[in-house]
Amino acid sequence: MRLRRELVVVVVLLVIIGALVRTSAGRFVLPLVAVGVVASLGYLLFKTPAYSRTTFGPRRRILESTSSDTNATCVECGAPATTIRRYVREWVVLGVPVVLLDDGRNPVCDDHLD
Incomplete structure (x- = not known):
C-alpha cells in the first residue's frame, strides 16, 4: 500500500x-x-550504505537490539524478552534503502536467539 x-x-x-x-x-x-x-x-x-553498492531491488534485513521494554514477551514461548528483532523489507538503489516496503518487530528471549 x-x-x-x-x-x-x-x-x-x-x-x-x-x-x-x-x-x-x-x-x-x-x-x-x-x-x-x-x-x-x-x-x-x-551516505554509508546498508547493503553493498551494487545492490538494487527489494531486500530484507534484520536489526537486533536489547529489549528495554519490561512487558515484552518472547513470541516463541512467552518468557520475558531480552532482544527485539526488527525486520525491514526495503527497495534498495546502489546499496541505499530508498523505499520501506514492510517492517515489524519480534521480541525474543535468550533461548530462541538461534
Whole structure:
C-alpha cells in the first residue's frame, strides 16, 4: 500500500513537471528541480550504505537490539524478552534503502536467539 501511494506521488510530480515544461516558468523551475535531484543522488551515494553498492531491488534485513521494554514477551514461548528483532523489507538503489516496503518487530528471549 505504501508503494502504491508513493507511485501516485511520483506520477503527480511528473504531471506537474510536464505542465511546467509548456510554460515560461519552466525555464527557471526545471533547472532547480534538476539540481535538487542531483544533490539528492549525491547525498545517497555518500551516505554509508546498508547493503553493498551494487545492490538494487527489494531486500530484507534484520536489526537486533536489547529489549528495554519490561512487558515484552518472547513470541516463541512467552518468557520475558531480552532482544527485539526488527525486520525491514526495503527497495534498495546502489546499496541505499530508498523505499520501506514492510517492517515489524519480534521480541525474543535468550533461548530462541538461534
